[in-house]
Each structure stands twice: as structure tokens, then as C-alpha cells.
Amino acid sequence: MLRARPDSRAEQGGEDQDEQTVRVARRRFARRQWARRWLAWRPILVALLLLGLAGAAGWLVLFSSTLAVASVRVTGTDVLDTAEVRRTAAVPLGEPLATVDLDAIAARVEGLAPTQSVDVSRAWPDTVRIAVQERVAVAVVEREGIVRGLDDEGVLFRSYPSKPAGLPVVRMAAATRSEALAEAALVIDALPDDLSGKVDYLEVRTVDTISLVLRNGRTILWGSAEDSANKAEVLDVLLDRKAQVYDVSVPGQPTITR
Structure with missing residues (x-):
């Protein structure tokens, strides 16, 4: 009695299909592993990025000459001479605008007799603004x-x-x-x-x-x-x-x- 011989091509196709299934499974497993690692590392990477950005911004504002004081704008003067106000204010030109002591500047300008009140503020990127309200004679x-x-x-x-x-x-x-x-x-x-x-x-x-x-x-x-x-x-x-x-x-x- 004769027996049927197995089809070698069918066997080969089955093996290839199994290997492909394994490769697909491995790729999926690798992607899941990478996704889990990314989820674990993402908050740390975001925090590091934000920290870097904050450090760069802090350096730019506090230490860089990019935002240093380059001018002083005086308004509201009639009796007072603006040059006198600037001399008295003694604004530190060239220093970072963010670190300028506005209260100290205001105190110096308020020492001028014609000054009733003064408002000192920062006008970004590089100006100190001094708004003077003078006394009025009655x-x-x-x-x-x-x-x-x-x-x-x-x-x-x-x-x-x-x-x-x-x-x-x-x-x-x-x-x-x-x-x-x-x-x-x-x-x-x-x-x-x-x-x-x-x-x-x-x-x-x-x-x-x-x-x-x-x-x-x-x-x-x-x-x-x-x-x-x-x-x-x-x-x-x-x-x-x-x-x-x-x-x-x-x-x-x-x-x-x-």
C-alpha cells in the first residue's frame, strides 16, 4: 500500500509564517517595552527641559547684558529739570533691569523738594521709567x-x-x-x-x-x-x-x- 508524501513546500510555508508571527510579536513587545520606558522617563525629561528653559531665562534676565538698563525716561516735570532728576535718581546703567532697586530710586527722587510723589517702574526691555508728580503752589x-x-x-x-x-x-x-x-x-x-x-x-x-x-x-x-x-x-x-x-x-x- 502506497502512502502520500508530505508536501515540503507547505511545511516550509508554515515555518515561514511561524517565524513572521514571532517577529511581529517581538516587535510589538519591543514597542510596548519602549512605550513603558518612555512613560517612565517622560516626566523626568520634561522636568529637565523646563529646568533648562528656566535657567536660560534666569540667566537672560538676571545676568545677560541683553536686558540691561540702557536709558532712563522722566515724565511729569515742570519745575524740576529732567537732567537733575536723572542725576538724583542715579539709575545704574548697564546693570540688569530686573535687579534694579526701584524703591531706592524713588526715595532719592522724593528727596527733591518739588517732588510730591514719584512712581518708578521697569519698561522692558531696557528702560527705567520715572513718573514725577510735582507739588502745586497754593x-x-x-x-x-x-x-x-x-x-x-x-x-x-x-x-x-x-x-x-x-x-x-x-x-x-x-x-x-x-x-x-x-x-x-x-x-x-x-x-x-x-x-x-x-x-x-x-x-x-x-x-x-x-x-x-x-x-x-x-x-x-x-x-x-x-x-x-x-x-x-x-x-x-x-x-x-x-x-x-x-x-x-x-x-x-x-x-x-x-
Whole structure:
């Protein structure tokens, strides 16, 4: 009896298919292994990348000359000279903009008498900006032939070659303190327009000793700025009486001296 011989080509095809299946399985296994390794290493690599970027950014901002101070911009000056502000500010040119001490610059500029307030900021990439708000004169002080501006805080901050029109005049004693000048500024602000137009000058000795000298030579003892509205109302009635001195320092008990 004859037996069928196995087909060698079929056997070879089966072996090739098995090998291909093994190779595919190995590749899939390798990809899974790589994926697992990548998942494990990815946070570390991302962290290293971020750390590198942060380090580069830190070096660029804190140490590189790319973002160093190259200019100073001053705004808001009228009385002050911008060159004087720059000299006083002493901004360190060439140093990294991020490390400049803005508070120290502001403190130096605030030391200038005409400066009421100042805002110092960084204007990237290379500029320090100094915005000055100057004091505004509400009166002038005449003393020993010198005319100076007085602001609403009682600060003398500038000089005038002569008395400017529209500003009341304050005369002070040698021992008058800044608190008394500030009080005088409050009195000026509280005076009604009709009375203010009659005043030749204010005379200030202390906080409680402020007088108004009118253009007709009469004197008003005003006292402090407290209760100025009532003082003005009482004075409006008293001025109808002929006198040389009107005392409204205590508005509830006014007196006149002929």
C-alpha cells in the first residue's frame, strides 16, 4: 500500500509564517517595552527641559547684558529739570533691569523738594521709567526778599523771581514751623472768594496764630484753620462795623478793636 508524501513546500510555508508571527510579536513587545520606558522617563525629561528653559531665562534676565538698563525716561516735570532728576535718581546703567532697586530710586527722587510723589517702574526691555508728580503752589511766602512757592502741605519747594499773579502771599516769622505753614495753606483754601480778593497777605506765627491783613489795612485775627467756614460767616457781618482789628479766632465770641 502506497502512502502520500508530505508536501515540503507547505511545511516550509508554515515555518515561514511561524517565524513572521514571532517577529511581529517581538516587535510589538519591543514597542510596548519602549512605550513603558518612555512613560517612565517622560516626566523626568520634561522636568529637565523646563529646568533648562528656566535657567536660560534666569540667566537672560538676571545676568545677560541683553536686558540691561540702557536709558532712563522722566515724565511729569515742570519745575524740576529732567537732567537733575536723572542725576538724583542715579539709575545704574548697564546693570540688569530686573535687579534694579526701584524703591531706592524713588526715595532719592522724593528727596527733591518739588517732588510730591514719584512712581518708578521697569519698561522692558531696557528702560527705567520715572513718573514725577510735582507739588502745586497754593500761595507764596515772602521772606528776606525771597519769594517761594508753598504747597497745600506747607512745603516750600520752589523760588520765583517775583510774586506770581493769582497766588496769595504768606509772611512768616523766623521761628515759624512747617506745621504752621500747612495750617496757613488750609486757611487759604477755606477762604470764600469775596474775602480772598480783599486779602493783601496772611501773617503766620504759629498754628493758632494766623492773621489776615486786608488791602485797606484792617487786620483779622483768624487763629487756626479750624471752623473756618463759621469764621468767614461771622466776619462777613463784622466787616460792616468800622474797626481796625477783627478777632474771629473764636467765632462764637468775636471781638473788634477800633
